[in-house]
Amino acid sequence: MKEIQVKMLSIIQSCLEEQCKASLILDINGLEKVQGLVTAIEEENDKVIIKLDHDFTFSLDQVIAINGYFDPLYSMC
Numbered sequence: 001m002k003e004i005q006v007k008m009l010s011i012i013q014s015c016l017e018e019q020c021k022a023s024l025i026l027d028i029n030g031l032e033k034v035q036g037l038v039t040a041i042e043e044e045n046d047k048v049i050i051k052l053d054h055d056f057t058f059s060l061d062q063v064i065a066i067n068g069y070f071d072p073l074y075s076m077c
Contacts, residue, residue, distance in 0.1 A: 022037070028062055037052060050063075
């Protein structure tokens with residue numbers, strides 16, 4: 001797992017523990033903004049899967065930003 005993914009996962013885990021809303025930007029065939037409460041963090045086939053309260057599921061490697069913290073290596077043209 002990359003250093004940035006460790007940091008993002010730590011923020012997501014905090015959201016789960018504190019039951020605070022997560023505001024995310026995900027790269028799912030383009031950028032998508034998603035908000036919700038984190039209900040579960042699971043590992044499936046060497047991927048970290050995150051579930052939100054409105055049955056939205058995504059993988060850690062799709063996270064570009066969470067709660068104002070952006071992946072510094074991500075750039076757009």
